[in-house]
Each structure stands twice: as structure tokens, then as C-alpha cells.
Amino acid sequence: MKKILSILAISLSALMASSLTAAAPHHNDDRGFDKPRHEQSRKHREYREENSDERFEKRRMREERGVQRLQQLKWQEGYVMPQHYRGNSYKVDSKDSSLPKASRNEQWYKVNNNYILVNTDSNTIIRIAN
Structure with missing residues (x-):
């Protein structure tokens, strides 16, 4: 049993050593290596x-x-809100800005001193308030 285990261990170590040498990089090509x-x-x-x-x-x-x-950009009702302005930094809470409460799937944004109500599903402008 000892002989079989020792032969198995030697063969596995030889296999590992040969695979490591085969995986070594070759430095004799023209790519500057x-x-x-x-x-x-x-x-x-x-x-x-x-x-x-x-x-x-x-x-x-x-x-x-x-x-x-x-x-x-000219802001008009029915236009699609540009993706650049859809971030959290432009979002406004209607309570803080004395704006009418936005209904479900609507969000107020403040862009260039304009308050813009946008449908969040289609990103279309519903209303513009100054």
C-alpha cells in the first residue's frame, strides 16, 4: 500500500511540475516582451x-x-425629459417647494429655476411651473 501511495504522489508531483513549465510565458516574440x-x-x-x-x-x-x-433646451409639455436631468440631485419634494402634490408615478424636478412635473413611467413632461 505504501508503494502505491508513494508512486501516486511522485507521479502527481511530476505532473504538476510539467504543467507549470508549460504555462510559463514565452519572451521571444516581436511584441516587445x-x-x-x-x-x-x-x-x-x-x-x-x-x-x-x-x-x-x-x-x-x-x-x-x-x-x-x-x-x-426648451421645456414644453409632452416632451421627454432628458436623461441627464432624471437624477436625484434634480428631484424636488413638493412639500418643500410649495408645489402641488405629485400623484402616483409623477415626480417634480428643478432645472434652470423651473419646476417640471414628469411622468416617471414615460419620462414625459406633464407640467412646467416657474
């Missing part, structure tokens, strides 16, 4: 630093255009 790691990271960092100001400026301009576009 043969270069030292510090050289790869330095080049990546330099590329990222060169473009970070340009990317930041593009992102800022895109956000400004989006804000301007959202401020120019």
Missing part, C-alpha cells in the same frame, strides 16, 4: 504625459458644449 520592463513603462509614461494636456482640453471642451446644449 524581450525588452526590460522599465523601458516599456518609461515609453508608455512619456506617451501618456505628452497627450494628457491635449486629452484634458478636448474633454473639457466636450463637457462645456454638453452643458451649453442642455441649458438651451
Whole structure:
């Protein structure tokens, strides 16, 4: 019985060792893995630093255009409320704002100093109050 267990243990350890060597990464391809790691990271960092100001400026301009576009929206009854304004930060409680109580499936929002009553099922504007 001891011989069988020892043979089984040796064969399992040999199997484990062979599977570990087969899973080792190969560093002889053309994708730059043969270069030292510090050289790869330095080049990546330099590329990222060169473009970070340009990317930041593009992102800022895109956000400004989006804000301007959202401020120019014309609020009319029957229109769909933009998703940007459906967040909790725009929600208003009718008790605090002296607004008529919203019925079931309705919610008041405050956007650009306007109070907007929206159907929460279809997100359509029901009423606009100043």
C-alpha cells in the first residue's frame, strides 16, 4: 500500500511540475516582451504625459458644449425629459417647494429655476411651473 501511495504522489508531483513549465510565458516574440520592463513603462509614461494636456482640453471642451446644449433646451409639455436631468440631485419634494402634490408615478424636478412635473413611467413632461 505504501508503494502505491508513494508512486501516486511522485507521479502527481511530476505532473504538476510539467504543467507549470508549460504555462510559463514565452519572451521571444516581436511584441516587445524581450525588452526590460522599465523601458516599456518609461515609453508608455512619456506617451501618456505628452497627450494628457491635449486629452484634458478636448474633454473639457466636450463637457462645456454638453452643458451649453442642455441649458438651451426648451421645456414644453409632452416632451421627454432628458436623461441627464432624471437624477436625484434634480428631484424636488413638493412639500418643500410649495408645489402641488405629485400623484402616483409623477415626480417634480428643478432645472434652470423651473419646476417640471414628469411622468416617471414615460419620462414625459406633464407640467412646467416657474
